[in-house]
Amino acid sequence: MKLTLGFSPCPNDTFIFDALIHGRIDTEGLEFEVFLGDVEELNRRAGAADLDITKLSYHAYAHLTNKYVLLDAGSALGNNCGPLLIAKKIIPAQDIPKLTIAIPGKLTTANFLLSLAYPKAVNKIEMLFSDIEGAVLSGAVDAGLIIHENRFTYQEKGLVKLLDLGEYWEQTTGMPIPLGGIVIKRNLPEEIIQKVNRCIRRSVEYAWANPNESESFIAEHAQEMDPAVRQQHIDLYVNQFSADLGLQGRNAVNHLFQVALQNGIIPVQNKPIFIPHAFIA
Incomplete structure (x- = not known):
């Protein structure tokens, strides 16, 4: 078959x-x-x-x-494998809901976690996950939600982590993501x-x-x-x-x-x- x-x-x-x-x-x-x-x-x-x-x-x-x-x-x-919210500079948590954020897809678990952490962050742009770092670097978006290999490379490009959404999930639930x-x-x-x-x-x-x-x-x-x-x-x-x-x-x-x-x-x-x-x- x-x-x-x-x-x-x-x-x-x-x-x-x-x-x-x-x-x-x-x-x-x-x-x-x-x-x-x-x-x-x-x-x-x-x-x-x-x-x-x-x-x-x-x-x-x-x-x-x-x-x-x-x-x-x-x-x-x-554990310790969740998506990361990144930007070119540190942004106060209270300002994150105001940002334009690139996401790897509406139905990704990454976007689900972002919606839990920041329910008022609604200005999102969907794009291919591998394009998100570049969009943040170019200023096309204020922040990006990265997954996969980008988790290991964002710092080399001068980007900073705003929130590890896997850690957020694990700390609030005590469960693997x-x-x-x-x-x-x-x-x-x-x-x-x-x-x-x-x-x-x-x-x-x-x-x-x-x-x-x-x-x-x-x-x-x-x-x-x-x-x-x-x-x-x-x-x-x-x-x-x-x-x-x-x-x-x-x-x-x-x-x-x-x-x-x-x-x-x-x-x-x-x-x-x-x-x-x-x-x-």
């Missing part, structure tokens, strides 16, 4: 999926047609249900639980859902055991060409939650949804968020 699979060109995703799509593991008879896209493009494609399996922001997933269900494998979730997850169409057979979850977990475990084998695939698609930065990215975003959310990961996702619901950011959920425990391998 062939399934369409979407993920980002960022090092954490290419690291996770390299073994799956290049025949390095047993895929139990499944084949995958791959689409690579920026996180907000993946969010939009998920909204149209274009892909059978896709990476997407947890914020976006909260609007799409009628179409997709969350796998336990493949997530980006953890759920950034993005892997979802699969609900209408696929249960057996296929189970297989896909197993295959992605197997791909993560293979990547950890054989880190050098994915290097060329990661480098081919990465925005950042410095191998050290790519490795920092992988080390930060690929962790035990990427192999299996487990109870702690599921609790963090549930809490994110509860907070978003309480703040009127997402609709009421009428479908189970996660695959049944019976499917977890």
Whole structure:
């Protein structure tokens, strides 16, 4: 059976999926047609249900639980890995709601966190995540919300951090921050859902055991060409939650949804968020 699979060109995703799509593991008879896209493009494609399996922001997933269900494998979730609000100079917290802020997409978890921290900050401009640093440097925007590799490079460009939104979440909730997850169409057979979850977990475990084998695939698609930065990215975003959310990961996702619901950011959920425990391998 062939399934369409979407993920980002960022090092954490290419690291996770390299073994799956290049025949390095047993895929139990499944084949995958791959689409690579920026996180907000993946969010939009998920909204149209274009892909059978896709990476997407947890914020976006909260609007799409009628179409997709969350796998336990493949997530980006953890501590000290959240998006950063940056600018050319330090700006007092009380002035941040007045700023024009570049964001990597309306339905990103980064924007969700910004909305929690600064609910009155509404002057936002959506742009590709890799263009945000440049927009701040040029003065096109007052501040930018950065994700992915830019977390490791903004200081080299003379930019300063206004707020670490991952720290904000962790300090206010005591939980790891759920950034993005892997979802699969609900209408696929249960057996296929189970297989896909197993295959992605197997791909993560293979990547950890054989880190050098994915290097060329990661480098081919990465925005950042410095191998050290790519490795920092992988080390930060690929962790035990990427192999299996487990109870702690599921609790963090549930809490994110509860907070978003309480703040009127997402609709009421009428479908189970996660695959049944019976499917977890």
